[in-house]
Amino acid sequence: MDDCLDYEKPPESAGVKVSRYAPSPTGPLHLGNLRTALLAWLQARLSGADFILRMEDLDLPRVKAGSAKQIIDDLLWLGLDWDQGPSECAGVDDYYQSQRTDLYQQALLSLYAKGLVYPCYCSRKDIREAASAPHGKLPIYPGTCRNLDNDINPANEQSVNGRMPAWRFKVSDQNIAFTDKLMGEYCQNLQVETGDFVLRRSDGLFAYQLAVVVDDIEMGITDVLRGEDLLDSTCRQIALYQALDAPVPDFWHVGLMQDEQGKRMSKRDDSDSISQLRANGAEAESIISMLAYSCGLLATNQPISAKELLSELSIMKFIFCVQREVS
Ligand code: GLU
DSSP states (O other): OOOOOOOOOOOOOGOEEEEEEEEOOOOOBBBBHHHHHHHHHHHHHTOEEEEEEBBBSSSSGOOOOOOOHHHHHHHHTTTOSBBOOOOSSSTTTBEEEBOHHHHHHHHHHHHHHHOEEEEEOOOHHHHHHOOOSBBBBEEEEEEOOTTTOOOBBBBBOOOTBBOOOOOEEESSSEEEEEEEEHHHHHHHHHHHHHHHHHEEOOSBOOOHHHHHHHHHHHHTEEEEEGGGGGGGGHHHHHHHHHHHOOOOEEEEEEOOBTTTTTTOOOOOOGGGBBBHHHHOOOOHHHHHHHHHTTTTSSSSSSOOHHHHHHEEEEEEHHHHHHHHHHH
């Protein structure tokens, strides 16, 4: 880690703590999602932070009708509450990402004004073919359009050969490091590991990486607790915080719960959905206890309410148990 540039932390006295849970309403919550929600709620409540619920319904083609309402209903049934959050009427207020696209566009324009974004006309096939060594799931973008000579901007786009541009963020050749509160030190050189990444797709949809950072800045989030599948997105997000001159929050990545076959749970499989368990007569206290027991927060799986669980923990005990679970 010695050669990594650590970002500047905001001073401890900077103000109140704010945490959030940000589900995508693309299907019913399953036990795995719920364990992350419970841990985010406990982390917020044990730290005296405000807790925000935000619906990440940005990718409209993947959003399922009724899913946001079901998520709200399931969380409340389990005794997890929040200080600010969406109404049950899907997509009507500021806690739905679909209502926040003006903010994302402003951020994109401000990054463009700093010379940090550029239009890209490559198709997926072009990128696959041009990328030298595919890394992980996605090929690393080789920078084909980085130095195109044209003067379009994100508010004034033009198609080339019938194709509208995607907008990419220019990453730099330096290491970005952070210390996750639960998983420890993590460091990436984005030029080597991801290449310039997309902030707005050619179909006009804003990318998760931009939307999540803009929202977390605008909502004053100081602590982000989420599943470890997003650990690998964090350095890209830190690069955006830095480019937008915003303080970087603390990150807490938690292990994902697996099903009995050791597979990561999926929203496509309805059998473990909370609504299904509720319909089969499960009690909220049994589910809370099973989830808390599964990550070492309880020594037995005696039924317990979310409030009672909270009263048995301290933030130190929380960190100790959840850290052990992820290591
Ligand atoms: N919406 C994302 C999900 O449901 C979480 C994003 C985040 O917490 O940064 O997986």
